[in-house]
Amino acid sequence: MIQIKQLVKKYSSRQGTVTAIDDVSLHIPPGAIYGIIGLSGAGKSTLVRCLNLLEKPTSGQIMVAGQDLTKLSGKALRQARQNIGMIFQHFYLLQSRTVTENIAFPLEIAGLPKKEIMVRVKELLHLVGLEDKALAYPSQLSGGQKQRVGIARALATKPQVLLCDEATSALDPQTTLSILNLLRDINQNLGLTIVMITHEMKVIKEICTDVAVIHEARIVEYGPVESVFIQPQSEIGREFIATVFPSELPAELLREFATHQDSEIIRIQFLGSRASDPIITDLLRTCDVRANILYGSIDHLRSTLFGTLTLELQGTPEQLEGAHHYLASRELKVEVIQGAI
Numbered sequence: 001m002i003q004i005k006q007l008v009k010k011y012s013s014r015q016g017t018v019t020a021i022d023d024v025s026l027h028i029p030p031g032a033i034y035g036i037i038g039l040s041g042a043g044k045s046t047l048v049r050c051l052n053l054l055e056k057p058t059s060g061q062i063m064v065a066g067q068d069l070t071k072l073s074g075k076a077l078r079q080a081r082q083n084i085g086m087i088f089q090h091f092y093l094l095q096s097r098t099v100t101e102n103i104a105f106p107l108e109i110a111g112l113p114k115k116e117i118m119v120r121v122k123e124l125l126h127l128v129g130l131e132d133k134a135l136a137y138p139s140q141l142s143g144g145q146k147q148r149v150g151i152a153r154a155l156a157t158k159p160q161v162l163l164c165d166e167a168t169s170a171l172d173p174q175t176t177l178s179i180l181n182l183l184r185d186i187n188q189n190l191g192l193t194i195v196m197i198t199h200e201m202k203v204i205k206e207i208c209t210d211v212a213v214i215h216e217a218r219i220v221e222y223g224p225v226e227s228v229f230i231q232p233q234s235e236i237g238r239e240f241i242a243t244v245f246p247s248e249l250p251a252e253l254l255r256e257f258a259t260h261q262d263s264e265i266i267r268i269q270f271l272g273s274r275a276s277d278p279i280i281t282d283l284l285r286t287c288d289v290r291a292n293i294l295y296g297s298i299d300h301l302r303s304t305l306f307g308t309l310t311l312e313l314q315g316t317p318e319q320l321e322g323a324h325h326y327l328a329s330r331e332l333k334v335e336v337i338q339g340a341i
């Protein structure tokens, strides 16, 4: 659906040139909820604003639904943009217009007859669950309701792509979840491709199918969410994952375990149905090792279970080796945090 090819965006100022996007290429397939995560200043907003040419790229191509946006201007660009909705952290609603009038706005600009606009607005109010707020003004709405209006307005022209720039960053955790659930429903029911820009891994974990990590203007890793969570390739990727699945052990504990003979500390990660398998019971029975559970968590990545378990294994070198063979045979991701002495 979206193909970003060798995208570069530089800003020039009196202080010099800033390269906000440095040679980024990415493919976002149709129907994906594609998360792009990065720290403040990494280049996320610039990247997403290049996708609908709110920012003009310095070089590179942006293909959306087979059309190279960088080659368009004027009316052709305005038309292509109708296929790309966008929502923002601070909503940007028109304060002097009602909810209905805000949602109708892009349709008025597109020149639709009034009657059709009213029918479409009604559909959209139903879609985002705001029928009872049709005549309210933005100042009378909660943050979550404002973002629902933003979503309805963004979908008014029936786009195939929705860009979300930190769409839940101004909302409390409960409201964030309700907006993410709404976006997931829209993705599934309308087949909309969604690009989520965020600095919060919990947003990625909740609804994204794929994720790219952007750091200092470059994509440092990308892939299906499950693969990136199980086997992050970059340090910054690991740090983001640790914000939702913390698994660091206190240093004093590691020092204490380092004095144990014939012992090692391992971290096992489980995905999907494996998370409910009795792996540890089987491990102890099969390999005759002893296990000391140090940390465990089970959560979900979208609707897939994701578990991590940190263990101290005790046994002879042969028994520990046997335990590794056993875990490998169960196709589990195992990481040795501290080796045997």
Ligand SMILES: Nc1ncnc2c1ncn2[C@@H]1O[C@H](COP(=O)(O)OP(=O)(O)OP(=O)(O)O)[C@@H](O)[C@H]1O
Pocket (backbone or CB within 6 Å): 011, 012, 013, 018, 019, 020, 038, 039, 040, 041, 042, 043, 044, 045, 046, 047, 199
């Ligand atoms: N209009 C501009 N003029 C000059 N530099 C800019 C401009 N917009 C962004 N930058 C710079 O480009 C880099 C990337 O900024 P960008 O806003 O895309 O990052 P971000 O990841 O979205 O960060 P944040 O989450 O803090 O908004 C930063 O160094 C920023 O200072």
